[in-house]
Amino acid sequence: MNSFEWTVVGSDIGPLLLAATGEGLVSVVFHADERVRDRALGRLAARLGAEPVEVAPGIGSDVAPGDRAEDGSGDGSRVPADPVLLAEPIRQLAEYFAGRRRDFELPLDWSLSSGFNREVLRELASGVPYGSVVGYGDLADRVGQPGAAQAVGTAMGSNPLPVVVPCHRVVESNGGLGGFGGGLETKRQLLALEGVLPQPLF
Numbered sequence: 001m002n003s004f005e006w007t008v009v010g011s012d013i014g015p016l017l018l019a020a021t022g023e024g025l026v027s028v029v030f031h032a033d034e035r036v037r038d039r040a041l042g043r044l045a046a047r048l049g050a051e052p053v054e055v056a057p058g059i060g061s062d063v064a065p066g067d068r069a070e071d072g073s074g075d076g077s078r079v080p081a082d083p084v085l086l087a088e089p090i091r092q093l094a095e096y097f098a099g100r101r102r103d104f105e106l107p108l109d110w111s112l113s114s115g116f117n118r119e120v121l122r123e124l125a126s127g128v129p130y131g132s133v134v135g136y137g138d139l140a141d142r143v144g145q146p147g148a149a150q151a152v153g154t155a156m157g158s159n160p161l162p163v164v165v166p167c168h169r170v171v172e173s174n175g176g177l178g179g180f181g182g183g184l185e186t187k188r189q190l191l192a193l194e195g196v197l198p199q200p201l202f
Contacts, residue, residue, distance in 0.1 A: 002050040002051070003050050003051040004019050004021045004048055004050045005020050005086045006041060006053070006055070007056065007090070009057045009093065012193065013186045013189050013190065014031050014186075016028055016029065016093070017032035017036070017037050018089055019044055020089060020109070021085070024085075024107030024108045024109040025107070027161065028163055028164060030162065030181065031182065031183075048111070055080050056082055056083060057090065093164075102129070103130065108125075116145070117158050119143050120139060120156075121155060121159055121167075124165060124167065124170065125166070128166060131195050132196070133170070134170055135149075136152045136172065136173070137173055138173075152170070156179070159181070162181065168190040177191075
């Protein structure tokens with residue numbers, strides 16, 4: 001059976017589950033506590049038709065290799081393998097949260113997105129740089145679908161690769177933050193990291 005690598009890394013916005021196939025990074029999941037992690041891995045396994053293989057988080061993580069068993073039991077008896085497919089995503093995300101990286105240079109597996117959603121997400125990834133924002137309607141115009149702002153919102157909600165495909169940079173035309181799958185506080189934190197919003201005082 002095919003397999004995909006996964007791990008959970010610590011970040012300024014909480015634990016992130018990362019998953020990658022041979023094609024590239026395929027999923028980033030916010031707030032990856034045990035319950036969220038297990039549910040996400042079940043969905044990924046079903047959608048990808050592949051077996052999840054845990055790897056050690058390594059650099060940029062709050063969890064040291066060996067702290068968690070491969071089966072999730074936490075007794076440390078089975079040390080996860082070193083990352084191969086996820087080594088570079090782990091490194092680049094650590095650099096991003098440390099303020100040392102503005103652009104991700106990663107192969108992406110788009111198999112969890114299709115049609116209009118994929119078209120919009122690809123435009124977002126390539127056309128809305130670090131430290132800038134775009135309106136839902138403006139993004140619809142960019143892909144030749146004026147008036148499809150609501151559909152753009154749906155595409156952002158379906159984004160399987162948040163942070164790397166920066167749906168946090170899509171906001172309402174009136175200046176409102178709009179929605180966000182990771183929660184509005186997470187969106188504020190990411191925009192503050194990029195200098196779009198002021199950093200909180202405490």
